[in-house]
Every structure is written in C-alpha cells, then in structure tokens.
Amino acid sequence: MTYIITSPCIDIKDGACVAACPVDCIHPHKKDADYERYNQFFINPFECIDCGACEPACPVMAIFEEGLVPESEQQSIILNRQYFSKS
Ligand code: SF4
Numbered sequence: 621m622t623y624i625i626t627s628p629c630i631d632i633k634d635g636a637c638v639a640a641c642p643v644d645c646i647h648p649h650k651k652d653a654d655y656e657r658y659n660q661f662f663i664n665p666f667e668c669i670d671c672g673a674c675e676p677a678c679p680v681m682a683i684f685e686e687g688l689v690p691e692s693e694q695q696s697i698i699l700n701r702q703y704f705s706k707s
C-alpha cells in the first residue's frame with residue numbers, strides 16, 4: 621500500500637504535502653536535477669510509511685490511498701510507477 625498523487629496536483633505543485641510528510645518521500649526534491657521537469661509530485665511507494673499526513677494537507681484533494689484512487693485517475697498510478705522506475 622502507498623498513497624498516490626493524482627492530476628489535480630498538476631501545475632499546482634505547491635508542496636503542502638511535502639511539508640507534511642515525516643519521511644520526505646515525495647519527489648522530486650527541490651535539489652534534484654529533474655525538479656523543474658515535472659509539473660506534479662510523486663510518492664515513493666518504498667519510502668512511504670502510509671501515515672496519511674499528506675492527504676488532508678492537499679488543498680485540491682489530489683492525494684488518495686492507492687486502493688481508493690478514483691477510476692478516472694488510474695493513470696496517476698501508472699505515472700507514479702514510471703517515475704520511480706526511471707533510471
Ligand atoms: S502517507 Fe505519510 S509517508 Fe506517505 S507520502 Fe503521505 S505523508 Fe509521506
């Protein structure tokens with residue numbers, strides 16, 4: 621289980637979830653070379669401790685437990701997997 625950031629984050633990317641996360645598992649980090657390349661954040665499923673702190677912090681309700689991602693946002697699960705499988 622993990623949490624997934626969905627499309628309402630796109631172009632908002634305000635970092636409220638990043639500030640709320642106790643294990644800093646929301647990527648890319650500002651210091652990363654690819655930070656500007658992405659218009660949304662992704663949650664690392666291997667680092668996320670499923671605490672749920674990010675979900676209520678999001679002003680546009682973009683964050684869901686993986687099993688509760690709406691049907692219309694399933695693509696976000698794929699995008700998240702792709703982000704963390706990149707070399
Ligand atoms: S559920 Fe907790 S650990 Fe996982 S991304 Fe959200 S705040 Fe971070």
Ligand code: SF4
Pocket residue numbers: 625628629630632633634635636637638661677678679680681682683
């Ligand atoms: S709090 Fe929501 S809108 Fe802001 S960066 Fe996180 S997922 Fe995106």
